[in-house]
Amino acid sequence: MRFELVSLPATAGALRTEVRAFLAEAGSTWTPAVRARSWMGFDRDFSREVGARGWIGMVWPREYGGQERSGLERTIVLEEMLAAGAPVGAHWIGDRQSGPLILRLASEEQKRRILPGIARGELAFCIGLSEPEAGSDLAALRTRAERAPGGWRLNGRKIWTTFAHLSDYMIALVRTSPAPEGGSRHAGLSQFLVDLRSSGISIRPIRDMLAEASFNEVTFDDVVLPEDALLGAEGAGWAQATAELAYERSGPDRYLSSFPALSAAVDPLRTVPGAEAPLGRMVARLATLRQMSLSIAGMLERGEQPAQEAALSKDVGNDFEQALPEQLRALMEPDDMPHDLRALLDDLAQLSPTFSLRGGTREILRGIIARELGLR
Secondary structure, three states, X not given: OOOOOOOOOOOHHHHHHHHHHHHHHHOOOOOHHHHHHHHHOEOHHHHHHHHHOOOOOOOOOHHHOOOOOOHXXXXXXXXXXXXXXXXXXXXXXXXXXXXXHHHHHOXXXXXXXXXXXXXXXXXXXXXXXXXXXXXXXXXXXXXXXEEEOOEEEEEEEEEOOOOOOOOOEXXXXXXXXXXXXXXXXXXXXXXXXXXXXXOOEEEEEEOOOOOOOOEEEEEXXXXXEEHHHEEOOOOEXXXXXXXXXXXXXXXXXXXXXXXXXXXXXXXXXXXXXXXXHHHHXXXXXXXXXXXXXXXXXXXXXXXXXXXXXXXXXXXXXXXXXXXXXXXXXXXXXXXXXXXXXXXXXXXXXXXXXHOOOOOOOHHHHHHHHHHHOOOO
């Protein structure tokens, strides 16, 4: 594994200034509860504003609603959105992974119909991977798509599906043919573009410790899909999904989820004796994680598939963003904290357990890393 240093483009400074000015105005009324949720905050109006500025699908061709900008410019926008705690959830998944997958694999008709809607912030996506009783073993999934007149018939269930109850589409990994006897369980899996308004789909929200329902269980009961709902080649779903996960696991959302609390804590901690060294360690670790994420962004821009590097980045990034709230809390008495900081830390204490679940558990990530290092 390698993490080569990358240089940001010459346009970085001006773009960062522009995004910060927009966020200062747009976020003037955001509460600590909004900032604590960041990319788990779902606000379609905000996503439309971001889309109107050309900051969704930035790297895509203009014919599909993109701006043909660089992946590193896109990373700058992502960093600023997360640092501000912006509620980007309505466009996050579509911009991060579903849109790039459609751009690479979908039919021309689907690209022209769907990608501009994502870029405008009008279409929201969710990812159908995990299933009941399968845990983190994706190859054990049971949801099936079978050939039917004019297309496919879909049956099964997905669970822990973020924003399914609010989204327009799901990209689902399902089985289209049995795994060969004695062969790889990854064979026979395919990906489908599922319109969540289709008949036969039921969505049950799963409430978290904040009594919110970002996760869902989705049931498919004889859902009819058109022929071109198949994304890519039939049976190639495992390789496609694995490549897609590099986008999901490598971004700044894997170490900046708690950043708004760190930002809010810097000024109050200036007067706390002994806070300098632990605060410095936090900032130094943050800087290292940022360089890892930028390095992976550079690999993706070059067309590489840094699945192992992305797994490592997510694993250590999750450790950082989960530990950060309690590390900050240990440096200051609650009564001495500004209200906004205390509110941020209270919400993050209940949200942070999910950080190492979304996008793959630690156990799965460390298995990927171990294979790359030849340890298993």
